[in-house]
Amino acid sequence: MLSALTLPVDLAMRSGHITLRRADESDLPALMRLLSDDPISASRGDLASDADAAAYRAALLNVTADPANELLIAVDAAQHPLATMQLTRIPGMARRGATRLTVEAVRVSSDQRSAGIGTAMMRWVTDVAAPALDVSLVQLTSDEARTDAHRFYDRLGFVGSHRGFKYPVG
Amino acid sequence: MLSALTLPVDLAMRSGHITLRRADESDLPALMRLLSDDPISASRGDLASDADAAAYRAALLNVTADPANELLIAVDAAQHPLATMQLTRIPGMARRGATRLTVEAVRVSSDQRSAGIGTAMMRWVTDVAAPALDVSLVQLTSDEARTDAHRFYDRLGFVGSHRGFKYPVG
Numbered sequence: 390m391l392s393a394l395t396l397p398v399d400l401a402m403r404s405g406h407i408t409l410r411r412a413d414e415s416d417l418p419a420l421m422r423l424l425s426d427d428p429i430s431a432s433r434g435d436l437a438s439d440a441d442a443a444a445y446r447a448a449l450l451n452v453t454a455d456p457a458n459e460l461l462i463a464v465d466a467a468q469h470p471l472a473t474m475q476l477t478r479i480p481g482m483a484r485r486g487a488t489r490l491t492v493e494a495v496r497v498s499s500d501q502r503s504a505g506i507g508t509a510m511m512r513w514v515t516d517v518a519a520p521a522l523d524v525s526l527v528q529l530t531s532d533e534a535r536t537d538a539h540r541f542y543d544r545l546g547f548v549g550s551h552r553g554f555k556y557p558v559g
Numbered sequence: 560m561l562s563a564l565t566l567p568v569d570l571a572m573r574s575g576h577i578t579l580r581r582a583d584e585s586d587l588p589a590l591m592r593l594l595s596d597d598p599i600s601a602s603r604g605d606l607a608s609d610a611d612a613a614a615y616r617a618a619l620l621n622v623t624a625d626p627a628n629e630l631l632i633a634v635d636a637a638q639h640p641l642a643t644m645q646l647t648r649i650p651g652m653a654r655r656g657a658t659r660l661t662v663e664a665v666r667v668s669s670d671q672r673s674a675g676i677g678t679a680m681m682r683w684v685t686d687v688a689a690p691a692l693d694v695s696l697v698q699l700t701s702d703e704a705r706t707d708a709h710r711f712y713d714r715l716g717f718v719g720s721h722r723g724f725k726y727p728v729g
Contacts (some may be wrong), residue, residue: 434655441655448656457627472611478648483594485604485611486618494653519728530721542724551700551723552710558689
């Protein structure tokens with residue numbers, strides 16, 4: 390948990406609003422569904438399979454117990470889960486000692502895309518969470534195949550200046 | 560400090576060896592020089608300027624005090640600084656609850672490149688540090704302009720599957 394963040398928070402969209410709050414263990418099934426809800430995620434093994442529930446539960450407890458990490462879930466007025474993302478605050482030497490905020494695992498439910506949920510969440514990250522956490526750089530990586538997501542981040546003012554490399558261990 | 564890592568460690572190269580050890584406050588001038596030692600870093604403001612020493616010192620103390628981060632420096636037999644990098648262990652939900660190891664700020668002194676130092680350091684990350692930290696994915700981003708670095712990571716088995724986005728705050 391990133392204790393400097395004021396949560397839950399209501400976020401206005403073009404139409405209506407959502408509530409962004411800290412995820413907890415009761416959100417496990419919703420988080421598993423959101424993580425599996427596109428073909429690219431599914432191709433990496435995120436299939437919301439019951440067989441993986443123990444691994445996801447352990448990960449959820451690790452993330453929520455970590456003082457440098459925040460696991461978030463966005464819900465509508467009926468508490469229906471719409472989206473998730475994870476934030477990690479990382480101190481660093483480069484860029485004159487910049488502390489960074491990394492955003493991972495941004496997922497909006499496939500039946501809710503283009504409603505402005507992603508925009509509202511990322512604007513909160515850059516305009517509210519980043520200053521509250523005293524970071525000077527927000528960063529994320531997005532699979533090269535997610536061309537719609539790249540246009541989305543471009544529009545928000547993110548600069549796609551880097552290549553992201555992954556190495557699977559073992 | 561990532562206490563699960565056994566450091567310092569000797570790393571063999573094609574010719575000779577280097578010692579990889581935890582950085583401390585006495586390494587500040589060397590780290591500032593290494594971080595500034597290429598045009599891309601310099602263009603982002605890492606100029607080893609005395610005016611920035613306090614910011615770098617604060618960052619160094621933050622990183623070395625953090626239980627999820629490790630700041631490393633590679634030195635030769637005469638304790639001459641050759642290279643640096645930072646590791647961050649990040650628990651996460653995606654990829655079936657994968658814990659990741661992020662590598663940031665990899666810098667090899669410009670007069671030491673192509674000597675195998677980078678290879679020795681990254682092989683230690685993937686083959687020794689990653690298992691010791693129980694992570695299943697090592698990840699990093701590299702500026703699109705660093706085409707030599709991209710070939711280097713490709714050769715090591717990293718997959719450049721992602722685009723890295725940065726958003727400067729404020």
